[in-house]
Amino acid sequence: MKMSLKKIAKALLITTFSSAMLMSTAHANNPPPTIKADAPNRYIVKKGDTLWDISGRYLDSPWRWKEIWATNKQIKNPHLIYPNDILILCVIQGKTLIGVDTGEGCAGIEKQLMGDVTASAVTVTSTANSIPPIPWSAIQHWLDKTIIVDPQDFNTTPYILASKNRNLITASGDKVYAKGVPLIVGQRYGIYREGERYVEPKTQKVIGLEVTQVATGLVTSTESNGVTSLQLTDSYGKEVREGDRVFVELDNAIPPVFYPTPASVSRGGMIVRVMDSISSAAKGSVVAINLGSTHGAKPGDVLTVYQKGPLVRDIRDNDTPVRLPNEPSGMLMVFNTFEHISYAYVLDSELPLNVGDRLLKRQIQYKVLR
Known part of the structure; x- marks a missing residue:
């Protein structure tokens, strides 16, 4: 059914007026940040x-x-x-x-x-x-030598076959041998230890592998049978083991300055690991979340943590179980991002934070006049 020009004009006028009212209301419902009553002058x-x-x-x-x-x-x-x-x-x-x-x-x-x-x-x-935006000492370990890579890519890299002295290597100056794709003579490479695998909770798909650099080595020679000799130049608090992987050192640098800011991620997420702990996280803890650069996560992003509401029984409805709403329980800030995973620092927590707790970006609620 066709609409007359008069009706179209009227509809456009109403739409414009409604949009103006919405914007005005949105501004009214987004007042400046509230200064604390006891804020110092x-x-x-x-x-x-x-x-x-x-x-x-x-x-x-x-x-x-x-x-x-x-x-x-x-x-x-x-x-x-x-x-x-x-x-x-x-x-x-x-x-x-x-x-x-x-x-x-x-x-x-x-x-x-x-x-x-x-x-x-x-x-x-x-x-x-x-x-700094958050204490560097709390996150330094997760900035220096720990990265998250694609597991399939990691498994194609050369691996440590043996050492010259056939024992564990704990100091620079020792020689190790790697087997796999030939490495470039004179090139420095990182030696990495396999760690935690990260799984997307909904799909159970592996989305990342955490690896830690344990040493740096300089390639001194390669052989036709795929064996490469490396002279260790630096070690980082751990011995080199047989099976450790060798590949080009990856830059794990974050921006020199970043600031807490509301996140603009494309979807919600959840805590998938509490670092250095098997239990709960609290203020000052570091956690891993299933939001990465592909979801728009970046250093400085602040997210709200929500705990799943408990199940209660409705005594007036035959004891039917009812899930109560999720409640905010803390805030965290992203400080290092990878493709599908990020590390985040817990800024505040009203309750202990656990694996599976939900994450949402800070949102301003706008009221619409009816």
Whole structure:
């Protein structure tokens, strides 16, 4: 059935009006982050602070810290904070903001915020000694030598056949022999130990293999029978064993600076492993989640952890079991991503967090006028 031009125009007008009302309502239901009632007007940054800790001193929603940070346009890395910096709470043009006091108080912050900047006036600041988003000591082990690879690719790489002295190798300078695809003489290679396999809970498909680099070796010769000789140049706290794999050292670097921010992943996920533990995770723990770069996960992403609601019996309906809603139980921040898996640091937890707990990105709820 065809619609008249008048009806089409009326429909478009209603749609436009409804969209405007929705946007207006959405804005009204997305107010600025709430400043804590006991937030300090002045805070001196200490060594050992983290960006998350500092954000938590001022905000009820620390992941929204950027919305109140008074960015200094004269600084290339304007979000860096250093020990002994003095943070002050200011109201600038009707907005509550936090900035670094340069000696002029809120007037100085307003000048930095509003001043015109030319390219030559921008100062490049070093990330060295800046306040990290989360404690580096808690995640260092999972940054340095541990990576997640494709299991099929891993199984095609050369493997350690034996050592020159036919024993375990614990120091640099020893010689080992690998068998498999010939390696390049003069090239450095990593020697990796197979670890945890990660399985997608719904499909039971293996989606990643965790491997840890135990040593680095320099190829000194190759033989026609596929045996390669390597001189160990570095070892990393573990012996080299027969069966360890050899391949080009992989760069496991994360961005030098990242900040807590609401995640923009394409789907929800879950905790699939609690690292260094067989039980539950709490604040300060590291976990593995089944969200990776293919799902849009990136360092700094903040996700909410939900625990599955318990089953209760409805006494007014013949004791029929009813599942209660999932409840938020904590928050975590991604700090290292791979294709299908990421490592994340637990920022807060109201309850112990367990394998199987659900993950959702922070969402702002918009109310629609009817």
